Amino acid sequence: MDHSGRSPMSLFMLPDDPSLLSYGIYDPKLVLLSLLVAIFSSWMGLQIAGQARQRNSQRPIFLLTGSLALGAGVWAMHFVGMLAFNLCTRVGYDPMITVGSSLPSIAASFVALNLIARERLGRTGLLAGGVLVGAGIGAMHYAGMAGMRMSLDLRYDPATFALSIVVAVVLATLALWVRFGLNRLRSMSESRRLLLAAVVMGCAIAGMHYTGMAAARFVGTIDPNAPASSDTTTLALGISLITVLFTVVVLAANGLLRYRRLYADLSRSEAWMRALLTTTVDGVITVDRDGTILEFNASAEKIFGWRRAEIVGGNVRLLMPEEERNKKVGLLGYLRDSGAHAAPNNAEVDALRRDGSRVPIRFAVGHAVLGKQELFVCFVTDITERREMVQALRASEQQFRSLIGTIPGISYRSRIEGEHPMVFISEAVERVAGYPARDFTGVPPGSPPRRCFGALIHAADRVRVSEAIEAALREDRPWLVEYRLLHADGSTRWLWENGTGVRDDHGKLVWLDGVILDISERRKMEEALRNAKEHAEQAAAARATFVANMSHEIRTPMNSILGFTDVLLDGELAPDQRRHLDTVRNAGRSLLRLLNEILDTAKLEKGAVELEINDFNLLSLIDELSSTLAANARAKGLQVDIHYDPALPTNLRGDELRIRQVLTNLLDNAIKFTASGSVTLRAEPRGDQLHFSVQDTGIGIAPERLNAIFDPFTQADASMTRRFGGTGLGTTISKQLVELMGG
Template identity: 40%
Template sequence: MALQTASMAASTQSRLYRHIGLGAGAIALGGGIWTMHFIGMLAFELPAPVRYDTTITLLSVVPALLASWWALHLLSQSYVSRSRLIAGGVLVGAGIGAMHYTGMAAMQTPLQMRYDPAMFGLSIVVAVGMAMLALWVRYGLRRTSLGRTPRLIISGLVMGLAIAAMHFTGMVAVRFIGDPMPTQGGILLNTTYASLALSSFTITVTVMVVAVNGLIRAYDLNRRIQEGSSRLQATLDTAVDGIITIDSKGIIHDFNHSAERLFGWRADEVIGSNIKMLMPEPYQSAHDGYLHNYQSTGQAKVIGVGREVVGLRRDGSHVPLRLAVGRVDLPGQLLFVGFVTDISDRHTLESSLREAAQRAEQAAAAKSTFLATMSHEIRTPMNAIIGFTDLLLQTRLDAIQRSHLNTVRDSSRSLLRLLNDILDTTKMEKGRLELEHTDFSLRALAMQIESSLRLSATAKKLALHTQIQDDMPEYYRGDPLRVLQILTNLVGNAIKFTETGRVDIAFSSAAGQIHITVSDTGIGMTPEQVGRLFQPFTQADASISRRFGGTGLGTAISRQLVELMNGTISVESELGKGSTFHVTLPLPVGQAPHLADEPRPAPTLPKLHILIADDVPQNLQLLGLVLENAGHSTRRAVDGNDAVEQYRSNSFDIVLMDVHMPGADGLQATRLIRQHERETGQTRTPIIALTASVMADDREAAAKAGMDGFALKPLDPPRLFTEIARVLGTKPAHDVASATLQKPTTKAVIDTQAGIKLWGTPADYELALHNFVRNLTQTEPLPQEIPENADWDALRFHLHRLRGVAANLALPALSTLYGQLEDLIVQQQHAVVRQRFSEVHSALEQLRSQLPKAPEQADNHTNLAASSKDMQQALMRLHGVAMRCEFDDALLGLVCSHLEQRGARDDAGALRDAMNAFEFTQATEIIQRHLGASSLDDKNIAET
C-alpha cells in the first residue's frame, strides 16, 4: 500500500499532493514497521513480567517514519543512480535497525538485556542489505515484461522481508540475564489488549492511506479530464473545418470558431437551436424527418458517409459544403458530430477547369473545322491550277513559258504537300490515321530515299551515304509509305540543315526491331532546342525559319508516325557539330511481294455521257476538257439543285458530284437523285464524290448519302478514270491499238514520243539524252567488268538510280535492263549479273548509235549569240535581286531555263533550291560563275 501510494504521488503534477502522498505512504510504511515490531514482541515470551516505557516506545516510531519517507522518496524517482541506491539502502536499513533497538530499549524487565556483538552487527547488515535489495527490485523489474501491480507486490514483499529479517536477527542477538522480578512503572502489556490496539492502529493507518490514495487519484483524474478538455477545445477552436455537435433532436450543443466564420453566427446564438436553421429549403423542412427515419430504421444517408451539401449563411447566402457526420453513443444520450468544409474555392476551380476544357474542345473543334474548310478552299482552286497547268504543258510552248508553268506546277504541288502534312497531323491527333500492313523491301525503300534526295545533297556538295546491315532481312511487313515519309522528313532535314560534310543513313535489326539512324554534320542543336524539336510548327528558333525555311511539321509528323507504329524516336545533337536521329520500329519480317510485270496504264473507258456538278467554273472547265479529250460527252451543273434538275431531264452513265456547293450541296443532291430513282423505278446511276477532304468522316457521309465512289481534288485523271471504271463494275477496256503500240516500245531503245511528252520539246529532250550519254561515258562510267571484290550495294544503288533516270528519259530497254540487274543483285545471283553485265554496254552503244546528232554550233551562231545576250541580261538582273535578298519567280525560271538549255541542269536545280531556301549567298555564287561563262561565250562567238 505504501509503495502504491508512492507510485501515485510520483505521477501527480501537484507538488502539494505529491508531498501528501509521500507522507501518507511514509506513515503506512513506518507504522507497518513499528506495528510489526511490537506484534513480534508479543510473540516473544520471557519468564518475567515486561513493561514498556511510554516515551521511548513513542519515540521508537520516529526512525521508522524517517526511514520510510526516505525509501518512498527514492522509489518515487524515475531513475536512481547506483550511489544513491546504496546510500538509500544504508539509511533505510539503519532506520529500521534504529526503530527496532529503540523499541527494545523501551522494554522494562527485571532481567538484564545484553547483545551479542556479532549478531547485533549481522542484524544491521541484514537490514541494510535487504533494504537495498528492495530498492533495486523496484527499479530492476522495470526492464522486465511484468506489469505494474506485480512489480509493486514483489517489491513490497522484499521490503517486508527486510523488516522481518532485521527484527528476528536482532532478537537472536539479545541476551537476558538475572532473576525474574516484578518491575515498577511503564506499560504492562496485555496480549489481548495489545493486539486490539495494534489492529486499530493498523486499520486507522490503512484508512488514512486509502483516503489519501483516493484523493490523489481523484485529483489526477480531474487534472487529466481538464487537460483533455482543454486540448479538445483548442483543437476545435483551431480546426479549419467547422465542427458542430447536435443531439438526437437536432439541437446544437457545440459550435466551434470555424463554424462561426463559415455561417456567420456566434456560438451563443445557435447553441440550443435546431440545426436546420443552417440549411436552405427544401432540406430545412425535411431535416427532422431525416433524423427520425435514421433512429427508427437505421438507414443512414449522411451519417458515416461524406457528401456535398449546401449551407445557409446568416445573410441568407448559400455556401457549398463537404459534410461528414459521425455518431457518438453516450450513456442515456445520442450525439452526432458534423464536420463541414467550405468547398467554394474547389467549386470555383472545378468550374474554371470545366470552362477551360470546354474552350479547349471548342478550339479543337474550331481547328478541325478550319482545317476541313481550308482543305476544301485551298484544294478547290489548286485543282484548277494544277489541272490547267498540266493541260498547258501538253501544248506547244517555248522554253520560257514552259519554265514558268513548271514553276507554277512545282509551287502548287509544294503547297499541296504542306496541306497534306497539316491534315496528317490533324488526323493523327484525332487517332483517325490508319496504317497499312503490306510486305515491302526495306532495301529498295532505302535506295529510293537516297536516289530521291541525292540531287539535293549533290547541289550542296554533301556526301550522302546509306549503309545496310549485311544479315538484315530484305522484306518487312508494315506501312512502306509512312516509313518513307518518316525517312524523307528526317533525311530531308539533315540535308537542309547541313552546310558542309555528309549525311549518313544506317539500317540495322536486332530483337525483332529495325533501328534506323540519320546522322549529319550540320548546325546541331542545344538541349533546349532538342526539348521542343518534336512540337508541331516548331523549329529550333526563329532564325532557323528565316534562314532555312520550312514549317516545323516534319519532325512532329515523324514522331507521331513512329509512335503510331509503336516505335520510338530520339535525337542526339551538339551545337555546331551535327545531329543523330534514332528511330526504332517493331516491324515483323515479311515476304517478297508479288509484283506485276509491267505497270498498267490509265484505263481507256467506253464512251460515256457524264454529268459534272461543281460550283467553281474553273473546275467545271477543267473536268470538261479532261473528259472530252478522253472522248466522253459531258453536261455541267453549277450547284446541287441544277444537278438534280439536269439528272431528271436527261440520261447519264455516271455523275461526278462536288460535295461542297452552295444551296443544295452534293450530299443533299445525291439524296434527291436517289429518291427520284426510287419513285420512278429508274436504274441506279453511279455517283462519284468530288472533294478536297481526306477525312474518313466525309467518306462515310458520302456513302450514307448514296454515293458510290470517292475522288480527291486536285484532279488526277488516271485515278479518276480508274475510280469510274470501278464504280461502273466493268474492267476498263484498254485500247487494242494503243496496247499493240505500247508492247514493242517496252523493248525499244528510245521512245521518242513519250520522251517529248515528258520533256516538252524535241530540243529539250535531245539535250537531256546527250547529257545522259555524256555522264555515263565521262562523269559516272560503269566498269567494263565487275571486279572480284565488288561493292554490290553500291553497284545496286548505281543501277537503281540509272534505272530511274532511264525511265524519265523514255529509254525502256535500258530501264528494264537496269531493273533486272538490280533485282538479281537483291536475290544475290551475282554470277548471273556478271554474265549479263556486258548487255549494259551493248545497250548503251545502241543508244549512242540511235541518238540524233547535236545541232552544229556553226549553224546556230546567231541564235546562240542572241540567247547568250539574253542570258547575260537575265543573270545580271537576277544577281541584283539576290543581292537585295529579294525573290523574282519569273526571272528565276527564265535563268534556270537558259542554264538547262546550255547543259547546266545541275546548276539550274541548285540555283532554284538556293533561291527557294533563301540561300542568297549561295545563289549569287552560282550566278557569278555563269556570268563569267556567259561573257566568255559571247567573246568566242564574236571571234568566230
C-alpha cells in the first residue's frame, strides 16, 4: 500500500479493534546474518578509524571511505533485518526510498568514525556523538521502513517509537564509550580490544534496528490467496555478500593507500639512512653472523684504509689485531653467540688498518633479524685525536699537580655560597691543618665534605677574616689577611692568605681562588725580634742613664781637680813639680772632654737633645773657628784654607752651637791626623740646604773603613789611638747632630 499521501500524524493512529492488526515472525537465520553483518561492518569501520588516527595527512580519505563501508554495512544489516521479518504476505520496496535511506546511515557512520579516530573524547563530545549517531541510524531505519510496499497499512506505536529513539541514542553512546573505555585495558591486546568493541557496536546497531521494528504495527487483513514474498533468504544473502565485498574493496583501497604511504615512507627513510651513512663521521659496518662484511661506508674507508669494493665480502677479522680475534668476549664472541651476551657497546679497542698499523677505535654493535638472516651493525669511531687529547690532558694535569705540589703553601678554589666549600685544595693542607685534602672537598666528587676550612679559623679571627673577604669582593680587588688556624693536634698556626674572586664572561662571581702560606715561623721570629728590640731599648736606656749619672758624678770632682791644678800652676813651683802638674792637668782635661762626649752621645741616643733655633751670622762663625784652630795648625806647620761661597746669605737661622760643635770636631780631627800640608773648609749652598766639606792632606782612611768611623768608640785604625789619642766619639756625635738637624 502506498503511504506517500498520508499525513505524518496518521502513522501513529492505531485501530480500536486489535483484530485488525497483523503480526509477523522472524527468521532466526536471517536475524543472525544481520547481526554478523553489523559486527563485520563495525570491525572494518574501527580498523579504518585506527588508520585515520595514525595518518593525519590522509585522515579525510580514510574517514570518508570508512563511513561509506560502515554506513553500507549498517544499511545492509537493516535491510536484512527487515527481510528476516515474515508477514505472510507479499512485501515490496520502493527503490528510491530504500536506497536513499542509506544516506542517514552513512552520515551517522561518518560522525561515529570521526569521533573514534580521536585520541580522547570528553563527556560532552560523547553525548553529542551518541545523539547524532543514534538519530542518524533511527532516521535510516524509519526511512527504510517507509519504502515498504504491501497490502497492509504501516502504523507505529507512539510509546515504543519514542522508546526506540531513546534506545538508539543510548546504544550509540554506549558503542562510542566502549571503544575508548577498552583502551584502559592495557593487559588486552589491541586486536582483541578492537574485536570486542566491534561486537559491542554491532550488537548496539542491531539493537537499534530491532527496537524500531518492535514499534511497527501492521493494520489490515492478510488475504490467504495473495501471493507470498519471493525467496527473501537469497536476497538477504546477496545483499550481505555485496556489502561484504564493498567493505572489502574499501578496506583494500585503504590498504593500498596505506601501502603507498608506507612505501613512500620507506623510500624516504632509506634515502635518509643512506645519506646518513654516507655523511656520518662514524664508520658503519654491517656484518652477518659469520662475520662477513656486507656494508662498508665512506667513513669506515677513511678509518681503516680499505675501499668498499675491496673489503665487502671479506671477514671482519681483517680489521682486528691477532689478540682481538681469539677473545671470547668482544665483537667476534658476540657474533659467535648470536647476541646471547651483552653487546660490546662503547668498547675501546685497537683496530687494524690495511697497511698493518693500528688505530684506536670505540665501537658499538646493534643486532637486527631480517627474516631468517641475522645482521649486526657496527658503529666505529676513530678516537686517535681524543686519546692524544686525553694523554695531553693527563700530562698537563700531572704537570699542574706537580706545580701545585711545589708551591710553598696551599692552593685552593672554593664556591661562593655558604661557608665557601672547597672545590679543590692542594695536598699541602694536610701539613698546615693536619687533615687530608679529601676531607675538605668530599670523596667521591659531589658528596658533602667532612670538614669546612673556615670552621678551623680561630674564633677570635673568624669575623675579621670574613669581613675582609666580603669587602674585597664588593670592591672587586684581591684580599690579604693573616689569621690563626686550629691544627688537628690542638696547636695554633699563623696563616697568610692572598685570594681573589673569579668572574664569568657576564661579570658574575663564580669562584674564589687563593694561596695560603704558613707564617708561624715568621711570626715566632717577629716576636723574638720584638722582644730583642725591647730588651735592647731597655739596655740602651739603662746604659744612657748610667753614663749620664756617671758622667755627672765624675765631672764634679774632675772640675775640682782641674781647678786646684790651675791654682798650683799659678804659684812658684820647681820645674819637676810644674811638669808633673801639667801632666795631671792635660790628663784631667782629656778625661773631662771624654766625659762630655759620652754625655752628649747618651743624650742624643735618648733623644734628649733639643735644637735651639736662632738667627746667626755664618761668616762670623767660620771666622771664629778659623781663628781658634789656626794656632794648632800653625804649631804643626799646616795651612788652613777657608772657601766661602759668596752666594751664601750672611744671616741664617738654625742652632749655631751645634753647627759650631760639628765643624770643630771635623776640623780638629783633620788637624790632628795631618802631619803636613793643609786643611780646607768649604761652605756652599746645595738647593735649599747648607753644605760643608772638610778636606785634608793627612793619613787618609781605607775605603772599607769609611762607614766604621761613625760607630761609637771606633777609629779608622787601632794604631791611631796610640799615636794620636782620642775616643772615637767625635765623629759619632757629629753624625748624630747632623741627622738631628735634617742633614
